[in-house]
Amino acid sequence: MMLIPCPFCGPRTESEFTYGGPVRPPRPDPARTTDAEWVAWLTEVPNPLGPVEERWCHLRGCGSWLTLWRDTRTHAIVGGPQDAG
Amino acid sequence: MQRYSLLSLLRHGLNRHTTWAPAWRSLPLRERYEVIVIGAGGHGLATAYYLAKEHGITDIAVLESGWLGGGNIARNTVTIRSNYMRDASIPFYVKSVTLYEQMTRELNFNTMHSRRGMIDVIQTWGMMRDRRRRQHIMDLHGSTYEQITTAELRRRIPALTGGGAEARLPILGGFVHPEAAVNRHDAVAWAYARAINAMGGEIHQQTPVTQLMRGPDGRIAGVVTPRGVIRAPKVAVAVSGHTTTLTETVGLKLPLRTMNLTAFVSEPVQPLIDVIVNCPDAGFYLSQSDKGELVIGGAPDPGQSFRRDIKQTVFEDTVSAMLSLFPAFKGLKMLRQWGGHLDIAHDASPIQDETDVPGLFVTAGWWGGYKAIPAGGLTLAHLVATGRPHPLMAPFSIKRFRHLDYVMESGTTTAR
Numbered sequence: 001m002m003l004i005p006c007p008f009c010g011p012r013t014e015s016e017f018t019y020g021g022p023v024r025p026p027r028p029d030p031a032r033t034t035d036a037e038w039v040a041w042l043t044e045v046p047n048p049l050g051p052v053e054e055r056w057c058h059l060r061g062c063g064s065w066l067t068l069w070r071d072t073r074t075h076a077i078v079g080g081p082q083d084a085g
Numbered sequence: 086m087q088r089y090s091l092l093s094l095l096r097h098g099l100n101r102h103t104t105w106a107p108a109w110r111s112l113p114l115r116e117r118y119e120v121i122v123i124g125a126g127g128h129g130l131a132t133a134y135y136l137a138k139e140h141g142i143t144d145i146a147v148l149e150s151g152w153l154g155g156g157n158i159a160r161n162t163v164t165i166r167s168n169y170m171r172d173a174s175i176p177f178y179v180k181s182v183t184l185y186e187q188m189t190r191e192l193n194f195n196t197m198h199s200r201r202g203m204i205d206v207i208q209t210w211g212m213m214r215d216r217r218r219r220q221h222i223m224d225l226h227g228s229t230y231e232q233i234t235t236a237e238l239r240r241r242i243p244a245l246t247g248g249g250a251e252a253r254l255p256i257l258g259g260f261v262h263p264e265a266a267v268n269r270h271d272a273v274a275w276a277y278a279r280a281i282n283a284m285g286g287e288i289h290q291q292t293p294v295t296q297l298m299r300g301p302d303g304r305i306a307g308v309v310t311p312r313g314v315i316r317a318p319k320v321a322v323a324v325s326g327h328t329t330t331l332t333e334t335v336g337l338k339l340p341l342r343t344m345n346l347t348a349f350v351s352e353p354v355q356p357l358i359d360v361i362v363n364c365p366d367a368g369f370y371l372s373q374s375d376k377g378e379l380v381i382g383g384a385p386d387p388g389q390s391f392r393r394d395i396k397q398t399v400f401e402d403t404v405s406a407m408l409s410l411f412p413a414f415k416g417l418k419m420l421r422q423w424g425g426h427l428d429i430a431h432d433a434s435p436i437q438d439e440t441d442v443p444g445l446f447v448t449a450g451w452w453g454g455y456k457a458i459p460a461g462g463l464t465l466a467h468l469v470a471t472g473r474p475h476p477l478m479a480p481f482s483i484k485r486f487r488h489l490d491y492v493m494e495s496g497t498t499t500a501r
Contacts, residue, residue: 001397015398019387022342036487043340043431043486047329049391072343072391 002075008062020055022046023067049073051081086283088193108275109282114289114312118146120469121308121317123294123331125149127158127270127455128448129323130277131462132469133286139463140470143285146315148308150293154274157325160393160425161455162348162382164361164372166203166265167228170219173480173492174434175226177460180477182264184459194276196268197375201360203265204233204241206410208254208366216260231261244357247410254366254409265361267372273458296334297322297445305335305444319469321446326391326426328449335442340486341428341449345390346382347399349422351414353377367406378420381407385429385452395424427452432491437465438474438483447483 002014022045028037046052051069058064069078087093087106097104120136122129125147136142149156165185167178189196207213220230238259239245248256278288292310297320300306307316322331326343353376363370371381383403386396400422408415430436430450435457437448448465451457464475474482480492 015401021387022389039487039489040338042489044338045340045342047342047389047428049327049330052389054388070388072389075388075390075392075396 002070002077004056004058004068004077005066006058006061006064007066008064009058012058012061016058016060017056018059020057020065023053023055051078051083053081086193086279089195108279109288111290112287114146114292114315116313116316118287118315118317119144120319120321121145121315122147122321122323123308124156124323124325125153125274125278125288125290126156126323126325127273127277127458128325128451128461128465129321130274130281130288131458132321132323132448132465133281133288133462134277134284135463135466136470137281137284137286139466142470145281145286146317147281147286147288148292148294148310148315149288149290152290153278153288154271157425157427158270158274158455158458160348160423161270161346161453162370162372162380163267163270163455164203164265164370164453165198165268165456166262166361167456168203168205168219168223168230168260168262168265169228169494170215170222171434171492171494172222172226174494175223175228177464177477178456179226179228180463181457181460182266184463185266185268185456188268188273188276188459192276192280194272194279196272196276198266198268199375200264200266201372203262203361203363204238205260205262206238206245206248206362206364206367207257207259208248208364210257212366213257220260229263231263233259233261235259241360242358242362244413245362245410247408247412252409256410267361267374270455294331297331297442299335299442303443305442319444319446321448321465321469323448323465325449325451325454326428328428328447332440332445332447335445337440337442337445339436339440339447339449339483340431341436342389343391343426343428344385344387345392345396345399345424345426346385346452347395347403347422347424348380348382349395349400349403349419350374350381351379351417352420354379354417364406364410367410369403369406371407379414379417385427390424391426393424393426395422427454431486432493434492434494435461435481436483437461437468437478437481439468439472440483
């Protein structure tokens with residue numbers, strides 16, 4: 001089970017958290033974007049074999065949202081995109 | 086191909102089984118093929134089989150990073166069924182169930198197909214409405230769903246003792262899908278490999294593809310492996326889970342996420358359950374293997390994962406859900422656990438199409454892809470050989486995302 005660092009409560013077990021999905025690029029301005037770019041933003045998410053940046057919510061705790069990097073091969077929480085777990 | 090029969094069994098038995106020919110050859114890897122199929126899993130093998138059988142294309146190399154039958158075809162719960170929701174999905178799965186039923190005879194290999202039926206245990210009125218709706222849609226497409234009472238459900242599954250009036254979610258009734266079956270996953274892989282080999286196709290194990298290659302004209306040109314570059318004008322990617330890892334090597338993004346689906350088996354026990362039991366409200370399903378083990382599966386973990394074991398949180402959730410309906414299973418010891426990684430498309434339906442890289446085909450997003458193997462191979466072979474989608478797979482084109490024309494399928498086993 002992962003030990004997730006909550007910014008408010010400190011390290012807590014994964015079962016207290018809900019998964020919020022990978023971090024997406026910023027939402028494009030619908031007035032200035034093409035259909036293809038809009039669809040790509042809606043449907044394509046980062047799916048790396050390695051560290052991915054993602055959101056978690058401490059739902060069964062303080063309710064804070066946090067962002068962390070996690071290696072999809074090991075589930076280890078890592079420092080950043082270059083840091084293999 | 087030497088045929089398997091009672092007579093051949095007797096003949097080779099008299100020779101103490103020392104005279105059987107190998108079921109497939111290991112040929113030297115060539116530099117060029119007409120079609121490369123990446124992945125000797127169920128979908129890759131079925132594609133190669135139908136390319137040879139239906140379209141006469143035998144200059145095929147199936148490249149496998151591990152060993153034959155060792156990928157996701159060995160990491161599932163061998164459930165075959167067609168109780169889906171959407172008009173686009175049901176005919177495809179009806180075809181797949183039919184092809185599975187004919188497989189033993191067609192491939193002369195015992196796949197141990199056991200049509201034992203599936204019973205859905207319904208515990209909420211919302212799920213009851215969903216199943217009634219599915220029943221009507223399935224009726225239109227030749228698949229069967231029948232409602233049964235709670236008393237009949239308990240008669241058919243005596244081990245199901247939970248979910249009574251005192252439970253948090255009392256059982257309201259059940260739905261029976263008689264076409265559902267289980268078979269032997271290794272036999273499916275070996276039967277296809279043997280048939281492909283007999284028609285002239287090649288299977289190369291221990292040959293991982295590290296990169297796809299594009300030619301100067303932008304078309305696919307071949308693949309890079311540690312054993313060298315292999316060229317082909319057509320490449321089909323059937324690598325469940327690692328699809329984006331491969332397509333990103335030619336700059337192609339796909340609306341897929343890789344997730345982990347959990348399964349585990351108990352110690353073998355006496356015959357106890359003779360149907361596949363699916364509990365969509367509780368969030369688990371199980372069946373009993375011929376060896377007596379209970380094969381148990383749960384919901385996927387939502388986080389992206391390339392790991393091939395199971396997560397403790399998912400295991401605990403699945404076991405507690407199972408004990409709410411089968412309290413006697415508390416005494417069972419679990420023998421093995423595994424996770425398969427699969428890619429799930431943005432709308433949870435499969436993607437099978439030629440990509441923006443001409444000559445590069447993908448078959449992906451098979452959330453519960455085991456049941457889809459024969460029909461998925463049939464349709465991909467049709468697409469690769471003719472350049473046109475097979476009618477059964479036409480709705481699952483990658484172009485649907487361009488128009489946000491999703492096929493929102495909720496027919497996966499544990500979708501809640």
